[in-house]
Amino acid sequence: MPQTLQPPPQGAIFMFDYATPPLQPDSYTLTAQTDVRFDNASHPLTDERSFDVVGPRFALPPGDVAGVFPPRNAQGPYEDVLAQIVIKRRTLPWERSLDKTNLIGSPSSPGLPAGYPMPWLALLLFEEGEFTMLENTPLENVVPADVFKRLGQPANVLCTAIEADRQLVTEMMPSKEELALLSHVRWVNIDDRELNVEGSDGWFSVVVTNRLPSRGAKCRACLVSLEERADLVKKDPPPSFVPTTFIPIVTKEVAFRDVQFREAEQFKVVERRVDVDFGRLTISPEQKTRLVVLYTWQFTSQGPGTFFSLMQGLDVGMIGKVKKEGEPALTDTAHLRLELQDRGGEEETVWYRGPLVPFELTRDPLGPYHSADQARRATPETGAEDVSYAAAFEVGRLLAASDARLAQELMRWRRESYKQSARIDNLTDLKAEFQLDLPAAIAEQVHSPIVPILATAAVGTIVSNPGPIADRYGIAAASKAVGMNPEVVQKVYGLETIQDAQALLGGEPATFGAEVRAPQPTARPDVTLESVLADKAGLETLTQARDRVIENVKTKLGEQE
Amino acid sequence: MRAAWVTDKSTLRMRMTAKAQVDVSVPEAEMPAYMESFLGHLRLLVGVPFDYLIADARLLPDESIRFFYLDRSWADRLVDGAIAVGKTGTREQAHHQAHAPAVQEQLDITERGVRDLQRARVSFEFLRKNPRTGSGGTITGFLLRSAAVSGWPHMDVRAFDKVLPVPVDMNDARTHQLRTLRLERLAPSVLLALFEGIPKLVWCEEPHHGVMFGVHEVDGKFSIFRRDAQANKILGSQDISVPRRATNHRVLAVRDVQRNLQKARDDGQSEMPVQDGSADLAIELLQLPWRQRFQGSGGRPQFTGVGAFVPLVVVAPKITQEEMQLLVKGLVK
Numbered sequence: 069m070p071q072t073l074q075p076p077p078q079g080a081i082f083m084f085d086y087a088t089p090p091l092q093p094d095s096y097t098l099t100a101q102t103d104v105r106f107d108n109a110s111h112p113l114t115d116e117r118s119f120d121v122v123g124p125r126f127a128l129p130p131g132d133v134a135g136v137f138p139p140r141n142a143q144g145p146y147e148d149v150l151a152q153i154v155i156k157r158r159t160l161p162w163e164r165s166l167d168k169t170n171l172i173g174s175p176s177s178p179g180l181p182a183g184y185p186m187p188w189l190a191l192l193l194f195e196e197g198e199f200t201m202l203e204n205t206p207l208e209n210v211v212p213a214d215v216f217k218r219l220g221q222p223a224n225v226l227c228t229a230i231e232a233d234r235q236l237v238t239e240m241m242p243s244k245e246e247l248a249l250l251s252h253v254r255w256v257n258i259d260d261r262e263l264n265v266e267g268s269d270g271w272f273s274v275v276v277t278n279r280l281p282s283r284g285a286k287c288r289a290c291l292v293s294l295e296e297r298a299d300l301v302k303k304d305p306p307p308s309f310v311p312t313t314f315i316p317i318v319t320k321e322v323a324f325r326d327v328q329f330r331e332a333e334q335f336k337v338v339e340r341r342v343d344v345d346f347g348r349l350t351i352s353p354e355q356k357t358r359l360v361v362l363y364t365w366q367f368t369s370q371g372p373g374t375f376f377s378l379m380q381g382l383d384v385g386m387i388g389k390v391k392k393e394g395e396p397a398l399t400d401t402a403h404l405r406l407e408l409q410d411r412g413g414e415e416e417t418v419w420y421r422g423p424l425v426p427f428e429l430t431r432d433p434l435g436p437y438h439s440a441d442q443a444r445r446a447t448p449e450t451g452a453e454d455v456s457y458a459a460a461f462e463v464g465r466l467l468a469a470s471d472a473r474l475a476q477e478l479m480r481w482r483r484e485s486y487k488q489s490a491r492i493d494n495l496t497d498l499k500a501e502f503q504l505d506l507p508a509a510i511a512e513q514v515h516s517p518i519v520p521i522l523a524t525a526a527v528g529t530i531v532s533n534p535g536p537i538a539d540r541y542g543i544a545a546a547s548k549a550v551g552m553n554p555e556v557v558q559k560v561y562g563l564e565t566i567q568d569a570q571a572l573l574g575g576e577p578a579t580f581g582a583e584v585r586a587p588q589p590t591a592r593p594d595v596t597l598e599s600v601l602a603d604k605a606g607l608e609t610l611t612q613a614r615d616r617v618i619e620n621v622k623t624k625l626g627e628q629e
Numbered sequence: 630m631r632a633a634w635v636t637d638k639s640t641l642r643m644r645m646t647a648k649a650q651v652d653v654s655v656p657e658a659e660m661p662a663y664m665e666s667f668l669g670h671l672r673l674l675v676g677v678p679f680d681y682l683i684a685d686a687r688l689l690p691d692e693s694i695r696f697f698y699l700d701r702s703w704a705d706r707l708v709d710g711a712i713a714v715g716k717t718g719t720r721e722q723a724h725h726q727a728h729a730p731a732v733q734e735q736l737d738i739t740e741r742g743v744r745d746l747q748r749a750r751v752s753f754e755f756l757r758k759n760p761r762t763g764s765g766g767t768i769t770g771f772l773l774r775s776a777a778v779s780g781w782p783h784m785d786v787r788a789f790d791k792v793l794p795v796p797v798d799m800n801d802a803r804t805h806q807l808r809t810l811r812l813e814r815l816a817p818s819v820l821l822a823l824f825e826g827i828p829k830l831v832w833c834e835e836p837h838h839g840v841m842f843g844v845h846e847v848d849g850k851f852s853i854f855r856r857d858a859q860a861n862k863i864l865g866s867q868d869i870s871v872p873r874r875a876t877n878h879r880v881l882a883v884r885d886v887q888r889n890l891q892k893a894r895d896d897g898q899s900e901m902p903v904q905d906g907s908a909d910l911a912i913e914l915l916q917l918p919w920r921q922r923f924q925g926s927g928g929r930p931q932f933t934g935v936g937a938f939v940p941l942v943v944v945a946p947k948i949t950q951e952e953m954q955l956l957v958k959g960l961v962k
Contacts, residue, residue, distance in 0.1 A: 184906070239880065240880045251907055305884050308882030376846075377845070384923060423704060432701075439713065468667070469714050
């Protein structure tokens with residue numbers, strides 16, 4: 069990797085075929101030799117140090133796993149997804165030798181450049197029932213004796229292993245070249261939240277499986293070690309095929325009525341073609357094989373199919389598109405014919421159209437409607453009713469009625485409005501009588517402190533122009549009583565003429581009929597102090613009146629004494 | 630029996646013509662928050678039984694998507710019906726009559742925030758202070774009945790007023806995106822979406838899961854797209870078929886896949902990377918989230934029925950005609 073390589077921008081990934089370690093895990097001896105000369109003699113200094121390069125071999129620490137897909141214990145539609153494991157060590161798949169002594173051999177027609185490094189790891193996918201997990205098994209019990217020998221006979225190694233049918237493992241085991249194709253290295257931006265994992269340098273190695281999960285299968289993905297497993301890894305893959313006609317082996321998850329017999333028959337034929345070899349039922353140890361598992365997780369593939377195929381298979385159209393014309397029959401306006409019982413109990417054919425229509429409609433400007441009947445329409449052509457909007461009205465009413473709180477809020481809305489509306493009515497009446505000092509906007513008027521404003525206005529009116537007191541004795545009001553009405557009296561008492569009734573009520577029609585005028589107020593011209601003082605006669609009268617009062621008081625007091 | 634002081638008809642007329650209702654500008658005339666929110670939800674058909682939306686199950690068969698316009702008059706009637714609760718007399722009727730235009734105008738604004746309320750993104754009080762602009766224009770949408778809805782409940786649905794060219798420029802997409810007013814599963818496999826405006830392009834996108842590898846399975850055949858070295862799908866190219874092992878049909882014949890890809894490149898698809906390593910194969914096996922596009926001319930679709938009659942076009946447009954209005958108004962007077 070050249071030093072100038074810049075890390076990928078966010079959202080981008082750089083992919084590499086492989087990343088090989090500078091040193092493979094092994095035991096190394098470092099020999100340092102320096103030739104020192106002094107006194108014309110050679111004094112070589114030699115030092116030897118041993119060190120081991122170690123790496124995960126029979127187990128992978130969970131901390132080294134950056135992620136797996138499908139996620140652990142996930143359930144979802146994974147049938148078109150190849151499981152993968154992302155490892156934080158970018159060199160891990162290439163740290164050990166698959167086959168040091170080349171027992172496997174070279175592919176008959178190589179597709180990769182010569183010297184392409186081979187990984188020693190593979191991700192195998194097993195479905196439930198195909199395997200047995202073995203925990204803490206001695207390594208010598210997992211791998212065949214010759215493999216154990218080639219591995220260097222490490223003592224006291226306990227590992228996790230998977231045991232499965234040898235034929236199955238051979239069927240899915242990638243060939244030597246395929247192993248190389250299924251491992252790669254990924255470099256992502258360390259700031260990328262979606263792609264990167266916290267605490268990593270952005271480099272990952274990825275191992276992908278080659279087997280797709282079956283629909284509905286509970287799957288176990290196993291990262292297995294193939295180090296020196298020449299007994300399982302072949303140089304060439306088994307023959308392949310591309311299906312030309314589809315035979316539905318998996319039952320489609322469709323509504324029951326859609327399952328066709330023809331498909332089911334085909335399914336049976338396929339079953340019959342499989343030769344059942346009863347001899348295989350006797351299980352002998354040779355037919356099982358075991359593999360060292362470095363890491364494993366489970367997930368379930370379930371679901372209706374893939375997003376891609378479902379979306380591609382959709383029947384697309386505007387609402388009202390039907391599979392077969394006339395089922396159901398729709399009018400050009402997208403109305404549907406419905407049978408219903410009207411309120412009289414009679415069967416009636418009506419038209420109905422829901423809120424979802426295949427064309428743009430203008431909005432009905434006539435509104436609001438106060439009852440469902442108001443929204444009923446009749447079509448002149450057929451005489452049948454269109455109940456669409458009436459139905460909408462009723463749905464709205466029922467939905468609202470089923471919500472107790474809404475009813476309360478509706479009441480509150482109205483009550484507040486009524487309250488304010490009454491205030492405005494009062495204000496309107498008052499404004500006719502008084503000059504009220506109110507803001508211009510009605511909204512502000514309603515919220516003005518009306519009592520002080522009215523009091524001020526009323527006092528002002530009284531002070532400036534009290535006006536005459538009309539009907540001082542209440543006669544005008546009294547005359548409005550029914551018993552004072554000569555016409556009524558005449559009718560009730562069966563009098564001959566209206567004059568008789570008037571006479572009975574007090575003779576003069578003017579008693580009640582005439583308007584009572586208020587007396588003219590006495591003229592009170594403005595006076596000054598001078599004019600009062602000049603009025604000698606007046607002052608004299610006042611003095612006499614005062615003296616008379618004093619005399620009276622004296623007399624009264626004298627009597628008491 | 631003594632005759633009533635006023636007849637009910639004259640009372641109603643008096644009520645309807647009297648202008649003594651409280652002005653809508655008065656704060657007390659405002660709808661209570663709960664009521665406004667309820668009616669706003671109702672406007673977008675929240676809670677309306679499915680049978681009223683699709684009166685016949687055959688109008689939305691299994692594995693189908695149906696696009697539609699929302700009939701605003703229908704939604705308005707829903708609101709009228711809801712307000713009719715507790716409307717016992719002419720006083721309530723007169724009150725509703727006077728306030729209906731303001732209520733309608735307010736709900737045209739409120740309904741735009743319903744989705745945020747449904748997702749509990751904002752409070753109603755916040756929405757009131759920061760109203761969404763809008764004019765109560767056309768609302769469109771679709772109903773999708775598919776197993777994809779139950780399998781991918783978090784699929785990303787967006788609508789645009791322009792057919793976006795591929796590859797999509799996300800900035801361009803943002804400016805042309807129509808507001809999603811409602812996106813809700815009505816049943817495990819039925820999805821309802823409502824948009825503000827008339828979309829020219831709608832897409833449904835598979836949720837993201839990071840980097841995935843896989844194949845496309847259609848009718849039991851596996852295939853993959855042709856991708857260039859940057860993993861972009863080469864548009865208009867034929868998919869590459871994926872062979873499997875004869876011994877196990879779920880195991881891909883990886884070596885032969887690689888050979889097929891190399892052959893496609895040798896046959897003239899020079900954008901594809903040379904297949905000389907695992908990274909090149911990984912690029913081709915990448916399975917990016919699938920984005921299903923639905924696009925049309927946006928015109929009125931051909932719609933044919935076999936109903937027995939061809940009735941008076943549509944109800945609502947007829948009512949906008951002036952003579953019709955006069956006729957109806959005459960009936961009320």
